[in-house]
Amino acid sequence: MPFSRRTLISSGKAREIAQACRAAQVEVAVFANPLTKHQRAVLGDIFGCLVISGEDLLAPGR
Template sequence: MVLVGLFSAKDREFGAKLDLLAASVAARGGRVVGRHVQRRGVSHGGAARMNVPFSRRTLISPGKAREIAHLCRAAEVGVAVFANPLTEHQRAVLGGMFGCLVISGEDVFPRGR
């Protein structure tokens, strides 16, 4: 599995959030082989656009999506877990690009638990 997250440049806890997600994946028998982070507010519009996704289709930037897709296909990754909530459309688009199942951290950590 690979972990993917879009985080604000102001979010200093993004590493801990990915660690928690990785621990949850491992507790369910998964093995994390990579982590990919896109920081919002570091570039491409700065702080004014920090809470806006890069793309409504993929959440992350097209370049980052292509980079992750290449790595997922090369490593024959079976599942990509996003730290962020995803729409069904985003899951479908990303799954097609990555060549694997794409889920959200919400699927690993259901609400209400």
């Protein structure tokens, strides 16, 4: 299944990651790829946790 611009990953992979995040009680999921604000929000809703990208870790005050 192709990736979605909305999430940067396929819907099946998003469900798989969401299940793993909930099972491990993850508070923050970090993506290596840059994410838009919209992608972060959508993925956060799906995963049930804060979602950031690696570039967020390097940008002061972001």
